[in-house]
Amino acid sequence: MEKITFCKSWSFLKTFTRNHSSKEWLLRQKTDPYVEKAKIKSYRCRSAFKLLQMDDRFSILKPGQCVIDIGAAPGSWSQVAASRINSNATNSEIPTGLLIGIDLQQMYPIKGVTLLGNSDFTSPKTWHKIKELLNGRPIDVVLSDMAPNASGVKHLDHDLIIKLAYSVVKFAVLNSNVGATCLIKILDGNQNAEFEKTLMKFYSNVKFVKPEASRSDSAEKYLLARGFKGLKQRNDVAKVQTESIPCNVTSMTFFDRLLDPNNGIVSCSGSGDDNNHAIHQCMEVFKDGMYISNKLKMMLFEDECEEYFLYSEDERSEFMFRLLQHFSIGGQWCQDDVVIEPYLNAMKYVYKDLLA
């Protein structure tokens, strides 16, 4: 028998200690039909009904799909998704899906779900773990019910959830199948229109949805983005032109500037072996129809950005610079990387081999 936790017990404690409105909360829980229904159906949380209602209305989840559930704890969305995509293999006559659930909190196991607990979705490490689990399989549906701990200050909570939502879109865009869907929770606020516009660049159909199970006095709503358009491939070479490039300006100090957090390309996280340099992300830059996902690409490509001038024109015509440009823009594998070390290590190897 699966152990069940109810997500509101923690918010009960918070409510009780912070604002003494526990009576109100208890009354609402008692009279909330979804709380009772969740218990009857063994869902870990009343939130299950939000996803059930949105899925019943928009047919988001289908057997055999590859789905990630971000902000999954305590697990009711994962319970719903596992059954709808058949990742729990309860029906042998329909395709079996793949479901990965991620949360800052630890979660009790759910049949048919690979759970990454204790994992911050915004950290590069978590992205790497998810991608290892995906093993090259593109995602069909990204679900995010992720929400920061509520501070009670409306605009602050809004800013925090929008930041989380941007990281969800970025991950979705880099790892989804063409035609894929993304469902993201947000809170009412002044950045919603801009965020909706960003989604519209990548998805052909975007709309706000408020399921009946979402309390009417709550600022929460969902953005449902369907029909992922795909990213333009940039490695279909039509013609190769050779040119001899001098190599006398660049030295190994070339890398120091890239790794210096003061130069705006990366920030340093971790220590010792975990000392990775996360590349700063930028969500909305397109140049010549190409999506430029981070500051490293901006530096190489966009002469209107500040970081472009980190290297002089002489250095720009150097062999090593071209190499970096090729790895970061032309190469297929590097579009997804969120840390800079793989680019630099590969470059150093090639460069050393060529000079040897």
Ligand SMILES: C[S@@+](CC[C@H](N)C(=O)[O-])C[C@H]1O[C@@H](n2cnc3c(N)ncnc32)[C@H](O)[C@@H]1O
């Ligand atoms: C509303 S709850 C999700 C409920 C869940 N959909 C369910 O049905 O059981 C929001 C969750 O987002 C998680 N969360 C917030 N920030 C996160 C982050 N940076 N990375 C991963 N999870 C996060 C919280 O820990 C919390 O469990």
